[in-house]
Amino acid sequence: GAVVSQHPSWVICKSGTSVKIECRSLDFQATTMFWYRQFPKQSLMLMATSNEGSKATYEQGVEKDKFLINHASLTLSTLTVTSAHPEDSSFYICSARDRNQPQHFGDGTRLSIL
Amino acid sequence: QKEVEQDPGPLSVPEGAIVSLNCTYSNSAFQYFMWYRQYSRKGPELLMYTYSSGNKEDGRFTAQVDKSSKYISLFIRDSQPSDSATYLCAMSYTGNQFYFGTGTSLTVIP
Numbered sequence: 001g002a003v004v005s006q007h008p009s010w011v012i013c014k015s016g017t018s019v020k021i022e023c024r025s026l027d028f029q030a031t032t033m034f035w036y037r038q039f040p041k042q043s044l045m046l047m048a049t050s051n052e053g054s055k056a057t058y059e060q061g062v063e064k065d066k067f068l069i070n071h072a073s074l075t076l077s078t079l080t081v082t083s084a085h086p087e088d089s090s091f092y093i094c095s096a097r098d099r100n101q102p103q104h105f106g107d108g109t110r111l112s113i114l
Numbered sequence: 115q116k117e118v119e120q121d122p123g124p125l126s127v128p129e130g131a132i133v134s135l136n137c138t139y140s141n142s143a144f145q146y147f148m149w150y151r152q153y154s155r156k157g158p159e160l161l162m163y164t165y166s167s168g169n170k171e172d173g174r175f176t177a178q179v180d181k182s183s184k185y186i187s188l189f190i191r192d193s194q195p196s197d198s199a200t201y202l203c204a205m206s207y208t209g210n211q212f213y214f215g216t217g218t219s220l221t222v223i224p
Contacts, residue, residue, distance in 0.1 A: 006157070032210060043202065043216040044158070093157045102148050103204075103212060105157035 001027050004096050006106025014114055015086060021079045021109045023094030030096035033077040034103060035069060038091045050077055084113045117141055120203055120215030129224050133190040137203035137215045140184065144213075146206040147179050149188045151199045152217065158202055162188065193222045 003026040011019055023033060032051050036044040048064075050056035050071035058064045066088075068080040077096070081088055089112050095103040120137045127133055135149075145166055150158035162177035164170050164186075170177045176189040186205070190197055203215040 002160070004157075034212075041219075044214050049210075091155070095157075102146065102160055102163045104160060105150070107157045108155070110155065 002101075002104040003027055004030075004094065004104045004106040006094050006109055008109060009107060010110045010112075012112045012114065013084065016083055019081045019084055019111060021081075021092055021094070021111075023077045023079070023096065023106050025075045025096040025104075028096075028098050028101075029074040030077070031074065031099050032097050033071055034095045034097075035067070035077075035079050036093045036095070038093060038108070040091075044093065047079075081111065084111070086113045089113045117213040118203065118205060118215045121218055122216050124219040124221060126221045126223060127193055129193060129195060129222055131193050131222075133193050133197070133220060133222075135188040135190075135201050135203075135218050135220070137186050137205075138184055139186075139205055139213075141205075141207065141213075142181070142184065143207040144181075144205040147177070147186050148204040148212075149175075149177055149186075150202040150204060151197075152202060153199045161201075195222045195224050197222050 005024045007022045035047045047062045048056040048058045052074050056069035071077040093108040095105040097103045118139050147164045149162040151161050152158040167179045167181045174191045178187045198221045200217040200219050202217045206212045
């Protein structure tokens with residue numbers, strides 16, 4: 001149980017395009033979803049926390065207009081990287097949790113901006 | 115001072131060895147403690163989840179929490195090459211905000 005599906009797993013696109021990443025909890029209701037960024041050989045960097053039906057809470061230094069997060073249902077959250085540039089290239093990972101439960105992670109999305 | 119401290123390693127052990135991974139923390143209010151395993155280019159996978167103090171065992175894995183010392187450990191018995199990964203500790207006091215260690219890279223040599 002507690003499976004989180006993240007899609008796509010890898011995306012390559014041109015500079016200036018927008019990219020949408022989906023995160024779904026398959027067998028539980030995710031009252032809270034988290035979005036992380038991870039650089040090579042570094043730990044997870046929390047970008048934002050979203051509760052279903054509410055606006056996301058962004059960490060300091062994360063541009064909310066750049067990284068749009070939508071958590072419209074208890075099983076789906078999306079992260080849209082708007083007007084992506086090469087410096088946005090990274091490994092993005094979502095996680096989801098139900099109340100009083102630990103986080104379960106998706107398999108991540110490798111984003112490469114040319 | 116960071117909320118959670120974890121030695122990044124790398125740690126190399128021969129197959130069959132007992133591995134000990136550790137984290138220390140500064141916030142005595144932490145109540146939820148987790149260990150995750152992350153393979154290269156994959157998301158972290160939950161291995162162990164402990165509430166409050168004590169030990170928890172699951173197969174070859176044992177998690178220990180010592181709240182008096184603010185110290186948590188993960189032991190891996192009879193380590194296998196497939197255990198080679200980065201291990202992340204994580205903890206929380208609210209159940210909603212989580213603090214992660216930087217991860218320890220482990221290699222088990224056949």
